[in-house]
Structures are given as C-alpha cells and as structure tokens.
Amino acid sequence: MKKVSLLIPVYNEEESLDSLHAALLPLIDNELPELPAEYEWEVILINDGSRDRSLEIIRRINAGDPRFRYVSLSRNFGKENAMLAGFDKAEGDCMVIMDADLQHPVATIPLMLREWEDGWEDVYGRRLSRGKESIFRRAFTKTYYSLLNKATRVEVLPDVGDFRLLDRKAIDAIRSMREQQRYTKGLYCWAGFRKKPVDFVTADRMAGATKMSAGRLINLALEGITSYTTAPLRIASVLGFLVSTASIAYMIYIICKTLIFGDPIQGFPTLICAILFLGGCQLLALGIIGEYIGKIYVESKHRPPYIIAEESK
Numbered sequence: 001m002k003k004v005s006l007l008i009p010v011y012n013e014e015e016s017l018d019s020l021h022a023a024l025l026p027l028i029d030n031e032l033p034e035l036p037a038e039y040e041w042e043v044i045l046i047n048d049g050s051r052d053r054s055l056e057i058i059r060r061i062n063a064g065d066p067r068f069r070y071v072s073l074s075r076n077f078g079k080e081n082a083m084l085a086g087f088d089k090a091e092g093d094c095m096v097i098m099d100a101d102l103q104h105p106v107a108t109i110p111l112m113l114r115e116w117e118d119g120w121e122d123v124y125g126r127r128l129s130r131g132k133e134s135i136f137r138r139a140f141t142k143t144y145y146s147l148l149n150k151a152t153r154v155e156v157l158p159d160v161g162d163f164r165l166l167d168r169k170a171i172d173a174i175r176s177m178r179e180q181q182r183y184t185k186g187l188y189c190w191a192g193f194r195k196k197p198v199d200f201v202t203a204d205r206m207a208g209a210t211k212m213s214a215g216r217l218i219n220l221a222l223e224g225i226t227s228y229t230t231a232p233l234r235i236a237s238v239l240g241f242l243v244s245t246a247s248i249a250y251m252i253y254i255i256c257k258t259l260i261f262g263d264p265i266q267g268f269p270t271l272i273c274a275i276l277f278l279g280g281c282q283l284l285a286l287g288i289i290g291e292y293i294g295k296i297y298v299e300s301k302h303r304p305p306y307i308i309a310e311e312s313k
C-alpha cells in the first residue's frame, strides 16, 4: 500500500487543532469516496514554537493516534523553515502540505491524489477565491507577482500557495535545497517536475487570526525577489550607467557654456538637484547590494535551518 504524508505547520493554533484532527479522520481512515485507492497515512504536525497550548494538544492527539506524528521546534523559525522540518521527516511516497487553520479543504486532497496517480509529480492547489482578505493585501499580492514574474525566468503563480501534493522525487529535490532564508514557493517552481493545478475555494480561517502579519508578508516578498533573482543588481548597474552618461553629457554642456558665456555665479538649483539625485541613486544601489550581501552573510554561517526540541517516536 502506498503511503501518503500530510505536512501541517502549526503556530499558535490551539483553537483550530481539534477541528483539524476531526476533519482529517475520515480522510486518513480511507473513508472519503473520492479517494482513488486505500492508503497508509501519516500526519506530521510541525509545532513552530507556538506560545499557546498547541503543543499540549498535539501531544494528546499523538498519544491517542500514532498516525499523528509531531516535531516541535525550539522556537518560531517561520513557516518556510517549519515546512522544511516536515520535508525531512516525511516517509510517504507523496506528501500533501496544508495549513492548520482549515483554510485548505480536506475534500480537495482526494482530487490531488487522483492527479498524482495519473503521474503528475507536483499537484498544486489553485485558489478560486481568496476568502476574507483585506483589499490592501489583495492589491499588494497582485502587483507583487506581476513584478516577480517580470524579473525572473521561472514563473511563480499568484493564486497558488503551499497547499499542494508533491511526489517523492519532488520532496527529495526540495529537501536538498538547504538555504536558511527560504522562499518555498519559488523552490517548487525552480525544482521543475510535471505540474498540474487542482482548483479549490479558500475557506475562512477556522479560528484565531492570521499569523502572517503585514511585516512578515513584506519580508517574505523581499525574500522571494532576492532569493530568486539578481535582477535588482542589474537594475542598479543600468541605472548607474544611465545616470553617469547623462551626467557626462551635462558636464560637456556646462563646460562649453562656461567657456562661451563666462561664469557668473548661478546654477545653485541645478547643483543641488544633481547632488540629491545622485545621492539617492547611490543609496538605492547600496541598499540593493546590501540586501544580497546580508543574504550571503547569513548563509555563510551554515546554521541549520531549524532546531528540534522534541519529537514523537
């Protein structure tokens, strides 16, 4: 019998965990009629340093049903790194990644398994509606993906999140990428494999508030750009080239003008504009370079991407 792993990162989800457990039971008891076959199941809950009662609840679920395994990280490492811990622990022939807040419908998983049985290696969930979300976040997401896709050669799809099924080959590929600052969505695309979408409708969050604050999302967004493309460095060089060409032309103009008309003390506005503009360009370029150097610095320490504090047997 083939084995399917379910990977669920958990961060302060005490209100959702029991309903999640209940919602998963019909699936892992092989009772859903849409399932293409009977499977052996394992659920891997990654406790990402929750500060509420999540770990207690997870331990209780595990004690009652050993198909629910868990790994508890020593602190909050962020969803991307928590997922990597799950990638490392999964034993299944394929793995489905889903959120703990039941925004990813359990009923979609059998449909994903069907595609997998048909030979697709990366079956990704595609959101038909984005559930309750602020207009700001929606607009931000839209602009962001159009920018990211212009800057990179590998396409990252906007309405696709981490709800997906990966074949063993894809799991091993993602596992082999050990960077600390992870942008898993980009990694799926980079890794390749035969991809197939399955549509689903995002439910509203079961309980509690989103753990992805605006700050975290912006960080992740920057991560996506800098870990995925060096195009901004190119932009800085192109900008530098254009500005210096323009400056040389302007310089020639000024010299000629001075030679012909003499040099009355004038031109303070031009001067200050030029200084401020160039200063701005330099800071921008430095900032961009700094982003990349910061990344090199963090990666060069070769720290493990996560640390395990406790684990189920």
Ligand code: UDP
Pocket (backbone or CB within 6 Å): 008, 009, 010, 011, 012, 013, 048, 076, 077, 078, 079, 082, 098, 099, 100, 101, 103, 209, 210, 211, 212
């Ligand atoms: N999560 C996590 N670590 C974090 C933040 C979130 O493991 O630092 C988990 C969280 O418990 C949930 C999933 O990642 O299972 C998605 O988080 P959330 O629902 O808050 O994000 P959203 O759906 O709003 O993007």
Ligand code: MG
Pocket (backbone or CB within 6 Å): 099, 101, 103, 205, 210
């Ligand atoms: Mg959510």
